[in-house]
Amino acid sequence: MASRKKLQGLVAATITPMTPDGQINLPVIRQYVDYLISKQNVKNIFVNGTTGEGLALSVQERKQLAEEWVRQGKDKLDHMIIHVGALSLPESQELARHAAAIGASGIAVIAPFFFKPTNKDELIAFLREVAAEAPALPFYYYHIPHLTGVKIRVEELLDGIKEQIPTFQGVKFSDMDLLDLAQCINKNDREELVFLYGVDEVRASLAFAIFIVIFSTYNYLGQKNNMMLQAFAQHDLSLARKYQFLTGEFLNFVIKLGFGVAQTKAVMTFVSGIPMGPPRFPLVKASEEFIANAKAKLNSIVWPTD
Secondary structure, rough: OOOOOOOOEEEEEEEOOEOOOOOEEEEHHHHHHHHHHHOOOOEEEEEEOOOOHHHHHHHHHHHHHHHHHHHHHHHOOOOOEOOOOOOHHHHHHHHHHHHHHHHEEEEEEOOOOEEEEEHHHHHHHHHHHHHHHOOOOOOOEEEHHHHOOOOOOOOHOOOOHHHHOOOOOEEEEEEOOHHHHHHHHHHHHOOOEEEEEOOOOOOOEEEOOOOOEEEHHHHHHHHHHHHHHHHOOOHHEEEEHHHHHHHHHHHHHHHOOOOOOHHHHHHHHHHHOOOEEEEEEEEEEHHHHHHHHHHHHHHHHOOOOO
């Protein structure tokens, strides 16, 4: 079974590498793991989430990816959380059992978003049925209402959830409602529940004293964000702000160009040298214009350590 170290530090929302014809590219995962550790100092991953195009993959592909990440990350990565959410409860349960069998560190589940739960009790009932299939693994709810349309506030969801889901460990919070997040943190001891903040565009982690953050940008800007957190821990707020503003400057630039999974794959490819390939349809690959502009912008940034 995977390490049960306390989850802390940066968590990379992993990209799913694909071949030019759109098949998952398992052989590059080993290089990807080594890159995250050696170049970005990132040792926690979240697999098959939104950035990883999890819901665009078949169940078999999701299993293959999870197996390869766990195989290559064993004794190297600290935490390997596998997203097992699906529209079908049996599929989600199957993926949860699989994650437990291969030695994942934890599982996460998105709310079903075609036939949606309409209230807290319905959502918890769905989550409970999935969590029960991996009773030894920490369980996280993946809250991303702008994609699921399930707008049940997390503050409300947390009330009594541990009694129904004993393995409940926390929330991957991918929402702009910072008031909801603040209330969750205020009402719950951070030593007990974990809040993994997941919106790259909103870098409020330092203000909220959240040191578990899960971003897609940590795939290629992880080391810069680690430097920011180190400066903050050493009470060098001026240096921490420099790193925060510079990473935000790049993100603001690419968002204006149109930034999603395809563009993330393109940036990761030119920064790391690892081929991430195209996204799966209906997404289309990033334009050459985007790649050229993003590369020029990133190269133009002067980091404090340069």
